[in-house]
Amino acid sequence: MVDKDILQHICTAIETPDPxxxxxxxxxxxxxxVAPLEIVGALxxxxxxxxDKFERMECFLPELILGADAMDVSMKLLKPKMxxxxxxxxxxxxxxxxxxxxxxxxxxxxxxxTMLRVAGYQVEDMGHDVKPNLMIDKALECDAxxxxxxxxxTTSLPFAREVLRLLDARGLSGKFxxxxxxxxxxxxxxxxxxxxxxxxxxxxxxxxxxxIDGGDxx
Ligand code: B12
Numbered sequence: 001m002v003d004k005d006i007l008q009h010i011c012t013a014i015e016t017p018d019p020x021x022x023x024x025x026x027x028x029x030x031x032x033x034v035a036p037l038e039i040v041g042a043l044x045x046x047x048x049x050x051x052d053k054f055e056r057m058e059c060f061l062p063e064l065i066l067g068a069d070a071m072d073v074s075m076k077l078l079k080p081k082m083x084x085x086x087x088x089x090x091x092x093x094x095x096x097x098x099x100x101x102x103x104x105x106x107x108x109x110x111x112x113x114t115m116l117r118v119a120g121y122q123v124e125d126m127g128h129d130v131k132p133n134l135m136i137d138k139a140l141e142c143d144a145x146x147x148x149x150x151x152x153x154t155t156s157l158p159f160a161r162e163v164l165r166l167l168d169a170r171g172l173s174g175k176f177x178x179x180x181x182x183x184x185x186x187x188x189x190x191x192x193x194x195x196x197x198x199x200x201x202x203x204x205x206x207x208x209x210x211x212i213d214g215g216d217x218x
Pocket of ligand 1: 044047048050051052054055061064065067068071102103104105106107108109111112148149150151152153154155179180181182183184197198199200201202203204207
């Protein structure tokens with residue numbers, strides 16, 4: 001019950017958005033021993049609600065930026081805790097990940113990167129706004145197993161598809177498995193272009209594990 005109140009406090013603080021209050025609430029949750037992934041869940045719920053308000057024009061970009069700042073500082077606090085989680089160690093495997101061209105929404109990708117690393121994968125994090133060809137170059141350079149694309153922007157979706165098209169054009173189809181996630185991506189879209197889909201960071205780990213273990217292409 002106490003945990004539930006603390007998590008609700010985090011959610012409300014980021015939704016407001018009040019970065020100082022969010023960080024205080026996160027610190028309190030950590031002190032009370034609330035599981036880091038539950039805290040991430042509360043932060044995600046709060047910022048998603050803020051995004052919904054933005055969409056309905058009930059708040060504006062400066063508020064969205066404040067919410068993102070609150071999320072950013074909170075994740076910096078939580079990252080070491082998440083890294084201590086020591087989830088099941090996955091098989092050796094390398095993932096190249098970025099937010100695709102045009103998209104700078106780092107927060108979700110950052111969580112996916114942390115969770116993949118915790119699960120034992122080598123992750124080459126290329127950051128945000130990365131051109132499709134550069135992702136492929138990096139995957140070749142580090143002999144990756146998986147190319148993971150994140151995008152929250154509908155306008156960046158064509159660049160996500162471009163990864164698959166360029167792999168084909170460069171004679172590399174089947175060399176790397178491609179997975180995608182982020183709010184703009186749907187399972188149907190991934191099915192259509194031939195990529196794997198993951199709804200959240202836990203699903204991303206599961207997907208990567210299945211693809212590397214199972215050897216099932218895309
Ligand atoms: C925070 C935020 C911002 C911040 C980003 C700060 C940062 N450094 O990341 C700021 C304020 C900068 C911003 C800017 C903009 N934003 Co914005 N933003 C958001 C918001 C509110 C939250 C995103 C977030 O962090 N969510 C929390 C994280 C944890 O969730 P997540 O990113 O979805 O990630 C999870 C999963 O999707 C999944 N996942 C993510 N990546 C991957 C990858 C793989 C491979 C897998 C398997 C899984 C996976 O796992 C993650 C963890 O569980 C969303 C609203 C929303 N509902 O998403 C809008 C939203 C994404 N933004 C939107 C818009 C329009 C913009 C702007 C164009 C606004 C403007 N007018 O300038 C700009 C564009 C900037 C750009 N070029 O990218 C729209 C996009 C609409 C669309 N469909 O295209 C949204 C949906 C808001 C809305 N409802 O209108 N934004």
